[in-house]
């Protein structure tokens with residue numbers, strides 16, 4: 001059996017961020033990716049928004065890692081010339097009944113260390129965005145957009161510069177825990193069995209399945225896994241907005257918001273649809289529900305403005321009607337297995353938090369002193 005130092009399972013933004021830090025700390029790293037490319041799942045199927053850190057419970061990993069990750073990400077993008085824009089966003093209360101939600105979000109954000117939010121009256125919002133229907137708004141100047149693919153390419157380049165190897169088309173099929181390491185059964189065109197000192201499971205929506213396939217990880221430590229699809233519609237033509245526009249968040253997601261990509265293309269989404277299997281097709285029939293949501297904050301949306309675009313699937317560890325869960329990042333203190341870190345429920349703001357999550361993982365893996 002081949003002996004390897006460290007395997008990162010999954011080449012999404014989280015696996016690549018982790019591999020980068022591991023490799024830069026001197027570890028021999030192999031990134032095993034089931035598909036034929038990097039970032040083929042959630043990491044290329046999201047809103048590409050750098051979140052400020054507003055929505056998450058104070059003290060949660062989501063709150064801490066989003067705020068830390070945002071700082072790291074802006075700095076990294078600036079240093080490396082990765083395309084991004086600190087465009088800012090407005091969260092909209094469409095009627096008086098929602099104004100208290102803005103107050104609650106502002107106070108929560110402050111506890112998370114986000115103290116640059118500005119409460120806007122309807123008039124104040126109107127002066128920034130005249131087409132907006134808005135009883136009141138919350139302006140977040142530190143929210144931005146990013147070219148997530150370039151970010152992943154850069155993480156990969158750093159990893160490779162420090163000696164890491166990416167192996168595509170290579171699915172981890174199972175494994176077992178031994179006294180002297182973790183055995184993985186690896187599929188693909190050259191199946192093999194490897195013994196590793198460290199394994200980091202960054203399998204996204206498959207992370208719980210990956211953990212279940214490794215004998216010796218107690219079932220009790222593995223959270224249930226649910227999938228919540230989010231579809232996007234693109235706008236034909238341009239929208240008369242300068243900022244990202246978000247409604248008050250709803251159950252399962254942040255509400256159907258308006259975002260731009262860095263080329264200026266406008267898209268709306270994601271909505272929420274709990275699914276049992278992976279199917280990324282966007283149902284054109286969802287357009288009317290989109291129109292209804294969007295018109296609450298943008299009554300000027302034309303009847304023919306929306307075209308089905310793409311979708312992504314959120315990795316959830318709680319089901320519909322349950323309270324939102326935090327990121328779950330488990331090291332040996334939780335499951336008792338030295339050298340193993342499992343990451344579950346890495347939904348939004350995972351892209352924003354990626355570099356901070358990587359810092360957390362290397363601590364749990366015992367790579368750096370805590």
Ligand SMILES: Cc1cc2nc3c(=O)[nH]c(=O)nc-3n(C[C@H](O)[C@H](O)[C@H](O)COP(=O)(O)OP(=O)(O)OC[C@H]3O[C@@H](n4cnc5c(N)ncnc54)[C@H](O)[C@@H]3O)c2cc1C
Pocket residue numbers: 009010011012013014015032033034035038039040041042043044045046047048049050051170171172173202203204205206207210229230270311312313314315346347348349350351352353
């Ligand atoms: C609709 C939507 C909108 C979002 N919007 C935002 C946003 O605007 N801002 C933000 O910060 N975050 C956002 N997120 C969250 C963000 O996209 C994710 O947190 C992040 O992409 C998760 O990255 P990941 O590497 O964990 O997962 P993934 O990108 O899904 O990568 C997991 C990888 O593991 C591989 N894999 C799985 N099983 C195996 C196996 N057995 N062997 C080998 N490889 C395997 C998969 O092929 C995949 O490539 C959004 C997510 C969704 C779904």
